Amino acid sequence: MPKIDALAGIECYCTGFAGTGGSIKQDSASFQVSELVDESLLGMSKEYSGAHRYPLYLLEKEGVDSNHALFEIERAHRVRLRVMGIKDAKAVTSQYAGVERAWQGAPRELRTSHTKLTLQGFTKKPLGKESLAGNEFSIIIRGADHKDISGFVPEVKKIANFYGLQRFGSERLVTHLVGKEIVKRDFGKAVEFLLSYTTEYDTEMSREIRNRCRDPAGYRQALKEMPRGMDIERQLLSALVAGKDAVSALRAVPIQIRRLFVQAYQAYLFNKCVSRALAQGEDISAPKQGDLCFEMEGPAIFGRIKKFDPLSKAPSVPAVRMAGYTFQPGKGRFETITRELLEQEGVVAKDFYVKEMQELSQQGGFRQAPLWCRDFMYKTDHLTVSFKLPKGSYATTLLRELIKPQDPIRAGF
Template sequence: MDLQFKEASELERKMGIEIYLTTQDGIGGRIRTLLSDFIVREVLRSGLRAEVSPKWPSGSLPGKGSFLLCTLIKKGIDTLTAARELARALGIPNGLISFAGLKDAKAITAQFITIRGAKPGQLELLSFRNMLVVPVEFTTKPVNPSDLIANEFGILIRDIGMPSTDALVRLEAILGDLKELGGMPNFFGHQRFGTHRPVTHLIGRELVLGRVKEAVELLLTYIGPGEGARAREARSYLADTWDLKGFLELLPKGMFYEREVARHLIKRPRDYHGAIRKLPIKLRKLFVQAYQAYLFNRFLSSRAKEGLPLSEPLPGDWVVLLDEHGLPHRAVRASRSNLGTLRGLIKAGRASLALPIPGFRQEGSGGRQGEIEEAILEEEGISPSDFKVKAMPELSSPGQLRPALASFRLLEDPRVTGDELNPGRRAVFLSFRLPRGSYATCLLREVIKPRDLIKSGF
């Protein structure tokens, strides 16, 4: 396939996502008109699948150990907020709740969590407006990211203007081209950065560079393109005056993290380290990880734009061997002596070209790809060793390799129906499975080709 790429929107380019891999126009439309239009279910290595409508168990739970494995079903809130609300309701520290993956707020999601020391009877007494926690079994260890192998999605794309047959033909052409290429581009998706306010990676960069004061200022004052009027007013006021008390009066009630940081600075005006540490450690790590994700996205975009292959290694490239679940388990450096073997493994679906997520332990690529990475890091003023974060050592990140492409598997044939919310328009239902860590929105953006990310529901 001749690779000539469409350029991404300005907002996506701020996230390091600079191109589309498919050349066809998209089908248009909008995702997440309703929360029920975007369903996510986790699949664990053990074979357990999280269900959106699980039954409450009858009788004693299986398993043994001090960790209670549960299904968390949530609607309209993110995983960190859900975990915080659950911990508060149980009267326990946040750290006693573990999860395998972060799930988006703008969806109905079913995921697994463990609660240390909890009993099923405690959960029966809880009632939440936007989530449900159902016990599954006892286990001897907390759930963690390595337990997760895949996510399954059920997505309804609404408000499509073209006729049903045309939409289906175009959809099948896009998916077919991605299959021929070897998968979808494995960008870190929009929610890693925040579509309405893409600031997490910018905060992460300041933390990596040791500029904690600047990181706090970005957290409080950066105005995103999709923010509401009250939030914009509060941030603009603070940027102009640094009047933290006035900022708190203007701040919308839901902005919990900004409120905590501002209150700390009122008590201790120059303690920026203490202020950022008012945020949960998982959120602070997310800032650094978002910056790493931005750099990876730029590496992948630049490789594609240079015309270097995404499904074949060149000398100096990294290749990861894949396990039976399609997940990386070993890295190999491509050389002239092993190039044929590695290309054969990739064609057989047992390996993948990989690019580095920069960190203090992760070696960069060699060859032309290595030159691309070095140029981007130099432009950013960053060295891999900077990810041993001296200003805040608990945020240090070793880096790792990530496949350049992600395989996707349709769970059923796509369906085109009428859109009951938009008479005269069409809706497309897509159900598919992705390896853990890959983003559904990165497949959906290829299908839709959104002109306006925010209006299109991303």
Template sequence: MNPPPLDISIGMTVYATHYEGIGGRLRDQLEDFLVEEVLDEIVFKHISEQPKKQGSYILYSLTKRGLDTLHAVKIVEKVFGARVNYLGIKDADAITSQYITIPADAERVRLSLPDRLTLKKLGYLPYPLNRSHLIGNRFFVKIREVERRQNIPQIIEVVLEKGVPNYFGYQRFGSRRPVTHLIGRALVKRRFEEAVNILLTYTTEDEKDNVQQARKILSEDYLNADPEDLPPTLDLERQVLRSLRAQPNNYIRALRSIPLRVRRLFVNAYQSYIFNRTLSKAIEDGEELSSIYQSDLYAEVIGVKILEARKAEGKINNSKKAVLLCPLVGYNFKEEDLGRLGPYASKVLLEEEVSPRSFYIDEMPELSVGGDVRAATIVLTGLHTEVSEEVLSLETTLGKGCYITSLLREVMKPQDPVKAGF
């Protein structure tokens, strides 16, 4: 079964199982897609009812309904007039609970939050949260209108035994407008005008009609377009146009008008695209991602907590307690240090006509990335399923950085991911 064009465009060119997908739809209701962050237990041991020192932070649980993380954080920052530390970007079309910290001395400058946001104070910490505190995410998902329920046991069996490629999921790139990696590619290749052009004008039939029309107008002459004529949702595009009005043709300045967090996401998305293509090439070549051989880079796993990377000195048979690692390329990438999967990443770089050095962006050094490694297969625990008529309810915990949509893609194999709710 061949993946749909959307999958191929973001590097997911294969499936791990040969069974026909069960079909179905996600997110018919917000309550069908619930996400809860899992924090390292050490954080809860450090919580106190009162601040213990100057410079303490307040730990909150932030629950959002149908809102993306970046906008939710922006709202909370306006409420407190302070920077918010958060651990990960969560689905917009879902009900999600995640942890944030705010400086304890921050004064609430606005009293109310939108109905779609809820804050619950949990206590004080002597430090702000950082990515190392996140262990994983717990998911509660319902797939409705299941078409082939008889295939569920076989697919789940393969998922548990051999694992699923740990692809970066659709939301990393934008399922309705898969564009973030294209902007990232242009940035890495120093094509700054092209990056602006893609941001402003690239559209798909899955965007709203008024947005498609706005992008069509921008494609004709965005340098003379009025930023205030854009639909309200195009806030990044509005900022870029304002910058270009002030200094036409200064594309680096225009790009820097976008918040740094978002700009980094563009380069990270390009890394993710190369990662997906690397995994796909390895699978197509017959590599077993569930196995670990001598000289492979791997990490031990406790629950869903992935420990430090290490080099395998021989074959590791118990793959449930260890996971193969795949390179996330950057300027420090060295093929010879990365076991079986290093050469596949090099092939992708060659086809993309970029080098590791390309990821150090001299003109915008704040976007440079050294690279990293990431689990090649999804790390999960506690997978429970329940079938009722045409509904499959699925509950599981995934390791940090693993996408539930990549697991659901394997189970459902949608031919139109957007219509299927991805």
């Protein structure tokens, strides 16, 4: 198994399928994503009215992730938008974006170099994450060694709901390291990781700049040399050069990005928890006595949390309680493992309430243990797979099991 997977807490495969080989995201058009929404929750009208005041746009983008797309739109049109999910840069994506204020004269269309916004109508309240049901994917696998994946289909249900590498920064894999230091209140170390952490995938120029950032005396020169694409690092360095302390410097990073740090650390702990459960021989696809479960309400929607009831006829899947400041371990198999992991990390639940940066505090919550893929289909002429996943799940988690890449980053992950 690739070393980089283990660094993200993914320590095993869930399927016995040998893997197709090949790569993804060789071009944006080969990786397409569209959001699936619960339209009843949107409460949309085609026209502005007293009850329907908040514009809802369809955001189509390519070559930029969702956060940077929103920054680009705000700079170009002075419109601040909210989205329900973060979509990758190396893809053609379609998602909904809402305006947080009433706006009767909202334009029908807006464009930037990487995005197109088309007005869909007006909603009763600003767009919220509760309206997102999931995502639909269509992905071409280039250079596959073999295209017969019939043996993979029955194993899809075994796949764990791991957070994908992009949740941690892909080839740089640093966001959870920053998050851990924030949780442990070592804000200086968090800044150090953001500025100077390197991997084997860094270019020589990137490595030189990051090495310069290891010494505060080199901050000014590093800022002069730093390319515009390293925008987070530039914002952080600018604050440090201006004499700000570590907490103030971290706050120079946009809140949408900043919140990802502690969330990535939670994701790392989740991946480690599920990996350990699988290593112990646990079946994560079906609930057992002592588990908390999601009761299914639809093909891609998880309903209320409940204790496992073997007599219940409603379909359900195991739920993992995430680390956070409300985490109270019970006797469930996943909770026991998470408690052990927190002890090994030198962290306690209350540490996730970050008094010094309250906007980064994370309560916890629940995440389903299995991937819960639906409508999986494939074509073999140009090996193409399509499927639907619930919100928060990663297509690359399924593709990792299908391709079994030796080097995930060079394979497009």
